[in-house]
Amino acid sequence: MTKVYVVRHGETDWNRHGRLQGATDIPLNTSGIAQATACRNYFHDNKAVAIFTSPLKRASDTAAIINEPFQLPITQLSAFQERAFGQAEGMTYEERSKVYPRKNYPGQESFSHFIARLKEGLRIIEQQYPNDAVILVAHGAVIHNLFQIVENDDLFPQNARLSNGGISTMYTKDSKWWLGKYNETHHLMV
Numbered sequence: 001m002t003k004v005y006v007v008r009h010g011e012t013d014w015n016r017h018g019r020l021q022g023a024t025d026i027p028l029n030t031s032g033i034a035q036a037t038a039c040r041n042y043f044h045d046n047k048a049v050a051i052f053t054s055p056l057k058r059a060s061d062t063a064a065i066i067n068e069p070f071q072l073p074i075t076q077l078s079a080f081q082e083r084a085f086g087q088a089e090g091m092t093y094e095e096r097s098k099v100y101p102r103k104n105y106p107g108q109e110s111f112s113h114f115i116a117r118l119k120e121g122l123r124i125i126e127q128q129y130p131n132d133a134v135i136l137v138a139h140g141a142v143i144h145n146l147f148q149i150v151e152n153d154d155l156f157p158q159n160a161r162l163s164n165g166g167i168s169t170m171y172t173k174d175s176k177w178w179l180g181k182y183n184e185t186h187h188l189m190v
Contacts (some may be wrong), residue, residue, distance in 0.1 A: 003133040005187040010035035011164040022085035035165030036065035079121030082139035084109040
């Protein structure tokens with residue numbers, strides 16, 4: 001059984017101001033660094049053997065902070081980079097709604113390509129770690145759509161908000177991916 005602890009990266013200034021980040025490489029802010037540090041504490045009790053991360057700075061920096069006491073191998077996988085939202089990146093929800101009411105953002109990555117690369121990323125993790133627990137640091141849209149890929153996605157409400165620094169779990173059973181816990185935040189309440 002492969003188990004994946006799915007961590008949403010720490011907060012950025014664009015998160016704080018409600019701006020769509022997508023593939024724009026925005027760094028963690030002070031709160032995001034504190035959230036990543038709190039995530040580290042979670043993994044003292046929940047052991048993993050490796051870390052996978054999106055190459056975007058907000059995710060890879062979160063992964064590096066989590067990994068400081070553990071020194072696990074870290075692999076950056078572009079398969080888990082946030083979906084590119086083209087010209088809508090940097091806009092707030094209100095701005096996007098006015099300019100692109102149908103969410104047809106120019107330059108946006110196709111949904112089919114996005115899902116295909118997420119499935120490929122999961123295949124890589126399962127192939128490399130078929131009997132281990134690993135950490136995956138990724139992004140909101142990535143995590144939401146990973147949960148749509150799993151067998152029991154009905155446990156995950158469509159409109160659920162994923163917290164920065166929230167941790168969810170996925171695992172394999174009978175050659176399928178399943179959702180365990182989602183958006184645990186107790187470690188952030190320190």
